[in-house]
Amino acid sequence: MSHWMFSCKEVSRKVSESMDRQLPAHQRMLMNLHLMMCKYCRRFKDQLLIMHRALNSEDLPPGDADACPHLSGQACERMKQALKDELAKGNK
Secondary structure: OOOOOOOHHHHHHHHHHHHHOOOOHHHHHHHHHHHHHOHHHHHHHHHHHHHHHHHHOOOOOOOOOOOOOOOOHHHHHHHHHHHHHHHHHHOO
């Protein structure tokens, strides 16, 4: 990194990494600073969180608002089912 601010490409990687492990404090700070200023990276993070929660929670009730913010219950269920179907294809 040649400058003090993460690029969108770096933030997308860091957001993904942060779902799997705790990032060092300085990386979290730079990522969050970027997220405060970049609506596109915030959207990416929100979408990644939706997919992460849908894949990691088999027992969510239909239309759970916490699992799929900004989506209707029906859309959330379709997304969860599509992700499960893709995961099942990959395991065959």
